[in-house]
Amino acid sequence: MGKTLAEKILGGHVGHDVSAGEIVIANVDLCLFQDGTGPLAVRQIEKLGVKKLANPDRVVFFLDHSAPSSRKEISNDHMFLREFAKKTGARVSEVGKGICHVVINEQYVNPGEILIGADSHTCTGGALGCFATGMGSTDVAIGMAFGKSWFRVPETFKVYVTGKFPLGVFPKDLILHLIGLIGADGATYKSLEFCGPTIEAMDMASRFTLSNMAVEAGAKVGLIESDQTTRRYLESRGRGDKWIPLKADADAAYERVIEIDVSKLTPVISYPHTVDNTHTIDEAAGIKINQVFLGTCTNSRIEDWEVVARMVKGKKIAPDIRFVAVPGSLDVMKEAMDKGYYQTLVEFGAIMVAPGCGPCVGIHAGVPGDGEVCLTTQNRNFQGRMGNPDASIYLGSPAVIAASAIEGVIADPRKYSKELKMVGKTQIVDTESLKAMAHSAQKSVEKLAVDTAAVIGPKAREASDTMERISRKAAAEYGPKIRKAAEDFEKNLGRLAADVSRSVKAALKSRSKKTPASKPAAKKTANKTAAKPGGKTVKKTVVKAAKKKAAKKKSTTKRSGKR
């Protein structure tokens, strides 16, 4: 018989095959605590006299549930945890670094491992193919001290997901729909295994949202296979070497198979005070709200921020609505700043809170008033969850809270199709943005030109002055020489011309002596005469005689030609 993901991971840690129902004691790879559950855990192992931790490098205390601290007792707890970590070598994720379930997956969790955490949403790590499960302080304290914990190998529900999400419908809607379908205790003690083509095509952020809420159906873990998407995510986080492929066997035994086609889903809203109290957006649309909250380990990643930023860009929050926005981690916050989402939300009217759990746990940063309604991306809507039992909490996707913040009532995000189509696109193509970009580019170029002129101008002037100086100096120095050379050349040229003329004359003279062959003596005489004054006349005579001879010859040729 084949194995489920849960059986494979637990079996891998005990060195032999295990099956659902067995109780095993297994080594744990990673322990998580937060500021609410950590202090009790530390007191428990101190009572046991434990001074050394099995694997301190893999124990992390997250200061996130009340961070920055809302009261002196919690500040003292923070100090207590820092002190303990210092003594034992355990890690601390400081105030402002983010939510345990966001940060631990960014920085620590690997496929095939076992993570136990003193927080129920530890199951988020199942998205990376890690057997990640929540326990109480004492259980995780024992795990931290001795590196082991006991597990009952869970039966598995296979959640087989097909179809393409319609525009405006998200993985959050899928998980709320599933919990509505099976109930808040529908998967108690079980492992949920999310699989099928839709899961295979999902990015890691979407997978985290699904695994995160497994516990809201009572499940122990929410596992997803480790595939190429997992590998790429780990590589992007500098842990590519930690990737291993992990897949359930085709003939694994499942207690139940649930099939969901997401192409048929519409946005889902959970009404107070249980997560399985799900309704369609059509039923919920129009409910008046006082506060919206973007954040928590369910929906505080950069992909969630993008959806909201695209939808609210250039718009203003509805009157009398408070919008609390809390990035899941410092990395998410920095990326939101780099991509302009942070500024977009601020301009829209959001209230920015430091990375952490924010108002989800009902301690600080947005406790609703009596009778108020809060619409939030978190995972729980229990009575009093946000700190006031007389307030109501509705759950929805980031897109739902964005549409609702714009309209002031619970609203359908699907009508924002133009904005939603932009999600995941790297280029902003709306004309207003382009105009703004062009304007800013022009301004930059102008500024650059002015700056450049300011820097280059004086140097250019200096260079030009130097050039002028050099050429003037050169002119003064070389001018007379060049002039003299030119004069010399001219003189030489005159002499040469005279020589040439003489040679020509000489040549002509010798030719004219040879031409009249019948009267050589007469010519010789004439020539001799020409050597004396009156030579010019002689020369003319010779020329005339030559011309006559030529003319005679010409007329002869003409005549013969006519004939």
Add this chain to the structure above:
Amino acid sequence: MILKGSVYKTGENINTDVIMPGRWCHLTDDKELAKHCMEDLDIDFHKKIKVGDIIVADDNFGCGSSREVAPLSIKAVGISAVVAKSFARIFYRNAINIGLPIFESPECADATEAGDRLEIDMFGGKIKNITKGKDFAFAPFPPFMKTIIDKGGLKGWVLEKLGKA
């Protein structure tokens, strides 16, 4: 061991946020924890409970947050046991780890009303509703869990394993 007390009845999905609200999770003193136990559901809960009383609940008792102060506060207020149709997983582990007796019995939960007197024979596997004159069985603990219960919780079990008990 026999546990005896009057019944405080609650519904389904009693989550750890209503048992011990987040704003009081930093408390460590038993008396303080007791004062705030269940306050978002019933502000006078701690005044109504007499030592030994028993909570009887519907399905999924203790769902939600993993906070161990939830079962600790129930114990601190004087409750001797919780009987429910079913328990959420983390709460179940926590209760056993800290030594709060819990029992799964859908029949008892259905038939019992607020104020009834119950008598639970922990190791005999029986719950007697004295008021109604009815007996109910409860699901036996898996042997491994029973070992932990016998040692008074996970710490006791670990101490014995370490040879320090």
